[in-house]
Amino acid sequence: xxxxxQLGSHVSVSEGALVLLRCNxxxxxxxxxFWYVQYPNQGLQLLLKYTSAATLVKGINGFEAEFxxxxxxxxxxxxxxxxxxxxxxxxxxxxxxxGSYQLTFGKGTKLSVIP
Amino acid sequence: xxxVTQTPxxxxxxxxxxxxxxxxxxxxxxxxxxxxxxxxxxxxxIYYSASEGTTDKGEVPNGYNVSRLNKREFSLxxxxxxxxxxxxxxxxxxxxxxxxxxxxxxxxAGSRLTVL
Numbered sequence: 001x002x003x004x005x006q007l008g009s010h011v012s013v014s015e016g017a018l019v020l021l022r023c024n025x026x027x028x029x030x031x032x033x034f035w036y037v038q039y040p041n042q043g044l045q046l047l048l049k050y051t052s053a054a055t056l057v058k059g060i061n062g063f064e065a066e067f068x069x070x071x072x073x074x075x076x077x078x079x080x081x082x083x084x085x086x087x088x089x090x091x092x093x094x095x096x097x098x099g100s101y102q103l104t105f106g107k108g109t110k111l112s113v114i115p
Numbered sequence: 116x117x118x119v120t121q122t123p124x125x126x127x128x129x130x131x132x133x134x135x136x137x138x139x140x141x142x143x144x145x146x147x148x149x150x151x152x153x154x155x156x157x158x159x160x161i162y163y164s165a166s167e168g169t170t171d172k173g174e175v176p177n178g179y180n181v182s183r184l185n186k187r188e189f190s191l192x193x194x195x196x197x198x199x200x201x202x203x204x205x206x207x208x209x210x211x212x213x214x215x216x217x218x219x220x221x222x223x224a225g226s227r228l229t230v231l
Binding site for chain 2: 009032034041042043044045046049090094102103104105106107108
């Protein structure tokens with residue numbers, strides 16, 4: 001069964017610093033992988049998705065993620081943090097087989113940006 | 116374009132009371148989902164509906180029932196609420212592109228439920 005593990009439930013960075021949010025996946029077949037963002041008191045929004053077309057995926061708001069099969073990772077990065085990036089970020093993997101349209105989410109990483 | 120609309124946004128119940136959370140989408144999506152979000156637990160799937168007329172259990176279905184009323188609407192019912200069901204509930208929908216599609220989910224804004 002597919003699963004994702006997000007390393008670090010809370011990450012703090014200074015404004016202008018690099019953002020790195022870690023996600024490792026477990027899958028017996030090439031997965032579809034996603035990053036979603038949740039701003040306070042809102043639903044989740046798609047940041048980016050990996051569907052095997054390219055290993056480096058660019059998303060909205062300057063975020064990108066790189067699929068590394070050898071490391072089973074799909075870490076999310078942004079070169080320079082902005083105050084508006086403060087939110088909770090969720091990595092997700094799409095299950096295959098029966099019910100293959102379901103997503104399994106990680107437990108989330110809350111990003112704080114320090115002025 | 117409203118996307119996914121959930122009602123109510125907030126609800127307080129007493130143990131044993133029942134209620135229904137409503138969800139509607141206007142994107143002509145085939146699949147709809149109910150998730151619950153608890154601190155430190157991420158999102159867990161309660162029930163989903165791959166297409167109109169079908170529903171299936173997810174990871175945490177106990178204590179809940181669902182109805183796919185038509186293609187647009189998918190409701191979640193708590194028959195006898197318990198404090199353990201205090202949570203934020205999210206409805207989502209997707210096109211359901213089958214085995215080869217990415218199947219991106221679009222989420223509603225959430226319904227915060229407190230059971231006393």
